[in-house]
Amino acid sequence: MNQRDDKLRNLVLLGSIFALVGLGLSFYSLFHHIELKAVGHTSFSCNINEALSCDDIANSKFAEDPWGNPMGVYGIGYFLGLLILLITSRVKETLQRDTLQAYSALVVIGALVSITLFCISEFIIGKICPTCVGIYLITFAQLAVWFFSREAIPRPWSISGITNGAWYSVVALLAAIAVYQGVKPRAPSNMTLDNPKAGEELADLRKQIVDASKSAPGPLALLDAVVSPAVKIDLTAYSGLGEDFHRGSAEAKVKIVEFADYQCPACGNAAKTMRQIHQEFGDKVLIVFKNYPLDNSCNPSINTKMHQFACQAARYSRCAGANGKFWDMNEHMYENQKAIDATSLVAWVKTVGGLSDQQVKECDQSKDVLAKIQDDVKQANEAGLQGTPTLFFNGQKYNGNVDVESIRSIIQALLAS
Numbered sequence: 001m002n003q004r005d006d007k008l009r010n011l012v013l014l015g016s017i018f019a020l021v022g023l024g025l026s027f028y029s030l031f032h033h034i035e036l037k038a039v040g041h042t043s044f045s046c047n048i049n050e051a052l053s054c055d056d057i058a059n060s061k062f063a064e065d066p067w068g069n070p071m072g073v074y075g076i077g078y079f080l081g082l083l084i085l086l087i088t089s090r091v092k093e094t095l096q097r098d099t100l101q102a103y104s105a106l107v108v109i110g111a112l113v114s115i116t117l118f119c120i121s122e123f124i125i126g127k128i129c130p131t132c133v134g135i136y137l138i139t140f141a142q143l144a145v146w147f148f149s150r151e152a153i154p155r156p157w158s159i160s161g162i163t164n165g166a167w168y169s170v171v172a173l174l175a176a177i178a179v180y181q182g183v184k185p186r187a188p189s190n191m192t193l194d195n196p197k198a199g200e201e202l203a204d205l206r207k208q209i210v211d212a213s214k215s216a217p218g219p220l221a222l223l224d225a226v227v228s229p230a231v232k233i234d235l236t237a238y239s240g241l242g243e244d245f246h247r248g249s250a251e252a253k254v255k256i257v258e259f260a261d262y263q264c265p266a267c268g269n270a271a272k273t274m275r276q277i278h279q280e281f282g283d284k285v286l287i288v289f290k291n292y293p294l295d296n297s298c299n300p301s302i303n304t305k306m307h308q309f310a311c312q313a314a315r316y317s318r319c320a321g322a323n324g325k326f327w328d329m330n331e332h333m334y335e336n337q338k339a340i341d342a343t344s345l346v347a348w349v350k351t352v353g354g355l356s357d358q359q360v361k362e363c364d365q366s367k368d369v370l371a372k373i374q375d376d377v378k379q380a381n382e383a384g385l386q387g388t389p390t391l392f393f394n395g396q397k398y399n400g401n402v403d404v405e406s407i408r409s410i411i412q413a414l415l416a417s
Helices: 003-039 054-058 071-091 093-125 130-148 159-183 196-215 218-222 265-284 310-322 326-335 342-351 357-365 367-382 404-416
Strands: 254-260 285-291 390-393
Touching (some): 003 054, 285 310, 342 357
C-alpha cells in the first residue's frame, strides 16, 4: 500500500467517524429545539448555567431559517452529505475525484460557518450553546483530518468536479429538510375554521395584537391586545378543591394568573419572582396560581410523561391547600425541585402539607382534585398557552421575561393606567 492509499484510508475512516459524531450532535440539537418549541423550556443537559444555555440560543432569531427549519436540520444534512461523499469515494473509484474534492470544499465551508455562528452566539446573543460548540469542534476536526490527508485528494482540482460531487450533499440536505417538514410537531390550533369568516376573524385578531404592540406605551407593549375569555379566576368555590389558590386582594386593580409546572426549571425562577412581587405590592396585586403539568397522566394535551411527577405534585399542592398549606407546599416543592420524586412528594405533603396517611390516599384518588387540574389545563389550552410558565395580566397574555424588574414594570404601568 503506497502513502497516498494510506492517507486516503485514514481520510475516509476518520472523516466518517467525525461525520457520525456530528450527525449525533445535530440530532440532539434538533430534538432539543423541538422540545423547547413545544413547552417553552427544556431540562436538557446542555443547559449548564446562565452563560452556557442551549435554551437561550434556540430561542433566538438565529435558531431557524425563514422557513422554520432549525439549525440542527442543516447539521444533519451537512454531516450526512459528508458521510455519503466519503463512502462513495471508496465504493465508486470513478467518482473519487469529484466526491473527495466536493468533500474538501464542504469541510472548509463548514469551518467558516462554524466560526460565523460562534461569533453570532458570543457577540450578538451573548450566550454559548454547549451542543453547538461540540458541532463546531467536529467541523474543525474534519478540517484537520482533511488537511493532514490532503495529498490523497485526486488532482487536478476542478470546479465542475466539485459541483458534480456537491450534488450528493445537496440531495442529503434537501432530504433532511423534507423529512423534518413532514414529521415536525404542529402547534395545535385553538380556533376551528367552521365557516368562511373564521379565517378573516383570525387574521383580524392577529392584526389587532400587532397594532397594539406597536402603539402600547412602554412595558404594556408586552401584553396581548386582546383579553382571553378562557382564563377565569374562581375565588368563590369552597376551599381546596375548586378554588384558585391566590395571594393578594380579590379587589386588586392588577390580577396576575400564572400557569406553571412544578418540575419546570423556569417555573422555579418564576416562583421566586412572584413571591418577591407579592412582598412588594401586597394587596395591590392579586396573584393566582393555576396548574399546567407537563405530564400526560393528568394533562391530555401532552403526549408523553415529560415531567413524570408533575401531576402528582399538582395534586399534592391542592390537597395541602385544602389543609391551609398550599403556599407552604408550593414554595417547598420549587425550592427542592431537583429532589422531586414520588417518595419525596409523599413525605413533603405529610410534613409540609400536614396530611395524614389516609388523607394522602384520598388525595391520590380524588376525582375533584383531578377535575380542577384538568380545568386549569383546558383554560390554558383555550388561551393559547405554548409553554410554562405563562402569565396573564388582567386577562392579557404576557410575552416577556419573568424576572422581578420586568414584572414590576408591567404592574406599575397597569396601576398608573
